[in-house]
Amino acid sequence: MDMNKAKMINDAVVSTLERKAKEKGLEEGLEQGLEKGREEEKIEIALNLLKMGLSIKQVAEGTKFTVEKVEEIRNNLL
Known part of the structure; x- marks a missing residue:
């Protein structure tokens, strides 16, 4: 196999690996963002329940x- 063809194959493999790594990073970032959003929503719900007078x-x-x-959330509310 000549050097040019070997380089082209190597470049293709590297490109594929880079693309897969980027895709995985994006998926993980999206999942982390969704998890953070769910946590923030639960905190908002907890605040609303506390304001409604429910016990801790x-x-x-x-x-x-x-x-x-919940105590931490309540203390940050005050």
Whole structure:
């Protein structure tokens, strides 16, 4: 195989690997962004439940947060 053909094959392989790495990075970034959005939405719900007068324990049960996390959210609200 001549050097030019070997270089073309190598370049194609490298290009494919780079594309796959970028795609994986984008997928992981998207998933992290979605997870952060879900967490922020749960915090907003917890705040609304606290404002409605629900107890910390009730808010924790409703949001699946720990009691400590709900207390932290409440303390940041004040």
